[in-house]
Amino acid sequence: MAEPDILVNFDLAPAVNAFGASSSINGIRGGRWKDRFRAKKRLQNKRGKPSFLDADGNQKSTNAQSYPPLNSDVLAGPDHARGSTSRPKAGNEHAGAPRLSYDQPVISSIFSSNPVSVAKVEKTGTENAGPAIPTNAPLKDGSAFSTMGLAPALASHLVNNMNISAPTSIQQIAIPQLISSDSDAFIQAETGSGKTLTYLLPLVHRIYTATLSGDKLHRDSGCFAIILAPTRELGRQIYTVLMQLLSHPSLHWLVPILILGGEKKKSEKARIRKGGNILVATPGRLADHLSNTTSLDVGSVKWLVLDEGDRLMELGFEETLEQILTALNERAQKGSGKISLANLGLPDRRITVLCSATMKASVQRLGDMSLKDALYLKGNQKSDATEESSKSFQTPAQLKQAYIVSPAKLRLVTLASILRRAFIRNKEHMKVIVFFSCADSVDFHYQAFRKTEDKEQNDTRPETSSDEEEKAETEVAEGQKEKPRRPSLAAKSSAPLIDPAVSLFKLHGSLAQHIRTSTLNEFFHEKDGAVLFCTDVASRGLDLPNVDLVVQYDPPYSQEDYIHRIGRTARAGRDGRALLFLLPGCEESYPNQVLKEQHLTRRLADEVLKKGFGAAPLPKVAKAVDPSWKKDFMPKTSGAKWEQEAVEFHLDVERRVLASDEFSNIAKRAFQSHIRAYATHVAAEREIFDIKQLHLGHIAKSFGLRERPGDIKLPARGKSGTASSASGKRKLDNIDTNGDNTQEDQDEEGLRRAAQMMRKKMREHMNVASEFNIG
């Protein structure tokens, strides 16, 4: 059966032919703006070289002979006027008008009228370079934990039970210092260099050796350490590593407590009442318990660790951290009501340890606020690191970085191509993370690649009862949950458009917490190929095994975000690749202007498409199924197989958007949120990410939309809507990562301006023809 609701992107015949009216159109007044506009164009065409507005709204010279003229009424027929894009029917033409024949040339709009890359290639990237010596790997120079002052029991536990035999550079530098000194410390080291063990090992070692002095400590002896993480996910991960360390028989008495937002406070209070010695928490929830839970005794806290310091500040926890520090100081003066810790060898004062992979002003502010005479402990340096880069940006040397210059209309197929190729080349255990700017865009791409219009259960499923949820989260936190025992709550699907064997996951701040937890857990344990579509909610600190490739489909909002995102791969000495999507034009200056210290290889969309779509035919399920439709509507391409496959892929997404109101709304929301998010790039980068340069029609196309951008309207979002298109949501999606954040959007003014700019841009766009301007 032919597809009734699809309209391929015709390159229109010259407008002059389409109107065929008298030349005295000049001076025309009244009527529809479109008619006036067309008349103007026709006049221009008559005066100069023949030109027409192509399917993209760009003026294009053409050889008028090559395209049979189309009657405007055919294209502007009632269906189109209604916005419905029904297939024109034979015999629908007005008398005397040329017939629209399906045999006539049609052109793939995704390959036409794309801006070309303008950049001069100034830097040699690392992507094609030979293997580099990993900078965050365990050392191979004979260093061992047993020679670093760690208790032998702990050192052998690492080797025998945790499969960690040699320290990384930062561990070798920092652990002996933290064991022997009572000074505060700032730990800065690359992503994936083992900072978690770097601070956990010394404090566990010192608590452990305190028990060797003869005094028996137990879970009720007091809380000795607090570890603060910016997000629940990270808190849970730290807790898991801590549980592994404490699984040593001599340390069974040491009890960790996990308190995060998002679960019943009552059950957290019960856990606190039972007692525990090391608390892992998110700041908001800890501050809450410090104010309201009398059984939380922090008078004996000897270590305060602030993990991912820059993120803690970014998420607006500054004030909360000040409250926590004040409360800890007050309680320390009063002392613990539990037992005397004198002469146990624990530090006399509270040691604060601040960790970060990046060093920026906010981290320095946090340091000023929390540290006193701190040791600055820094990991390994790349040999070519400049002073500037070593201070602020460190990426593992073995991580291969590249950027892809992809015109807006080719973005979706280029992403598909990258993912397809990644799994053709490396089928097993391969994991990929793709970062998007906003939750709505994650939702759209997830829906596009899972290729099913079945209603998604995950978003709408009622939350599990808190008890159940708590149980699930505790299981995850304790690392016990190899296989989910209940039906999966994860936002997970298969990905037939990439490879039917690949699992597709999505993660963003608008998903319910238990879905986020399950999703991460299942992605973590996935044995086969897996792709995670996510926002920056997954950019910090998360240690997900076997991530070989990180794709930044939308550029990050800061250099630090770039470092943290790509840091999800190439961890602990493993290889990894990172790809950044940029639009041709001003975005191409991003690597040289912003990522000065990074070495990125430049690649072009075409070459990526050739490799991804040319390497193997699309899986059957990914094809636009109806052969008759394909015969009639397959746009004209250069004939290259890869191009045809790419076009077919894109058309299939468009067809599905047209066919489903739900998918269409997801696409529209994603488009709008994407533009809004784009407008929130920091002021210093607005020349690079210049919203005025965006071709909204092309961007809409990459979301499978065929409407004019100005016509993209959304039904009102329900109160409980899960998506995130509201202005400012980019911030919220990033910020509201643990549910206990209290910061309002910091950049309201910027966002307001962004929305204004977007509206202006939309208005401008509507005043010129767009690729949808055919009705």
Ligand SMILES: Nc1ncnc2c1ncn2[C@@H]1O[C@H](COP(=O)(O)OP(=O)(O)OP(=O)(O)O)[C@@H](O)[C@H]1O
């Ligand atoms: N000495 C070691 N040998 C081998 N693997 C290690 C070692 N230390 C840590 N790891 C592993 O390295 C991975 C990264 O560790 P971790 O998450 O602590 O890194 P990180 O420096 O905190 O990264 P990020 O800055 O991204 O948060 C973990 O899987 C951890 O188990």
